[in-house]
Amino acid sequence: MTKIAIVTGSVRPGRKSLEVAHWVQSIASKRSDATFEIVDIADFELPVWDEAVPPSVKPGGEKPHTKAWSDKIAAYDGYVFVVSEYNHSITGALKNALDHLKPELENKAAGFVSYGSVGGARAVEHLRGILSELQVAHVRNSVAM
Numbered sequence: 001m002t003k004i005a006i007v008t009g010s011v012r013p014g015r016k017s018l019e020v021a022h023w024v025q026s027i028a029s030k031r032s033d034a035t036f037e038i039v040d041i042a043d044f045e046l047p048v049w050d051e052a053v054p055p056s057v058k059p060g061g062e063k064p065h066t067k068a069w070s071d072k073i074a075a076y077d078g079y080v081f082v083v084s085e086y087n088h089s090i091t092g093a094l095k096n097a098l099d100h101l102k103p104e105l106e107n108k109a110a111g112f113v114s115y116g117s118v119g120g121a122r123a124v125e126h127l128r129g130i131l132s133e134l135q136v137a138h139v140r141n142s143v144a145m
């Protein structure tokens with residue numbers, strides 16, 4: 001069965017990101033051709049990237065937090081990113097989380113559910129650029145609230 005992760009985009013206490021992730025899961029779970037699990041980046045308490053070499057050279061890194069995050073993300077076939085807009089981009093937390101990854105995401109697929117004053121569109125466009133570098137195929141259509 002195809003495994004899809006619904007990935008939160010914010011670690012802010014009281015964040016909407018987790019609520020939106022649950023809403024996405026409630027709708028997605030009506031499908032029978034894939035499983036949908038929430039992956040909350042806050043659970044991984046990732047520090048700002050602190051490995052000696054990039055994930056393209058040493059996937060999973062040296063540190064336990066990098067390995068835990070790498071193993072988690074590697075377990076999925078595709079991703080729905082819940083995208084909060086911070087200063088016309090994605091959150092620093094999501095960018096940092098993605099900076100820990102490379103082969104875990106390669107040749108996989110992603111979609112977006114975003115929110116913000118212009119539907120989080122600016123954040124999604126930035127995220128598309130980052131995911132292109134990580135060799136993720138991102139779907140054109142997205143949900144913007």
Ligand SMILES: Cc1cc2nc3c(=O)[nH]c(=O)nc-3n(C[C@H](O)[C@H](O)[C@H](O)COP(=O)(O)O)c2cc1C
Nearest residue numbers: 010012014015016017084085086087088116117118
């Ligand atoms: C540092 C910061 C910057 C923000 N910048 C934007 C912005 O550029 N555009 C926007 O629409 N909302 C912006 N917001 C509002 C957030 O999108 C809004 O608070 C949203 O609920 C944040 O997502 P979260 O609840 O999942 O953390 C910003 C909020 C913060 C804390």
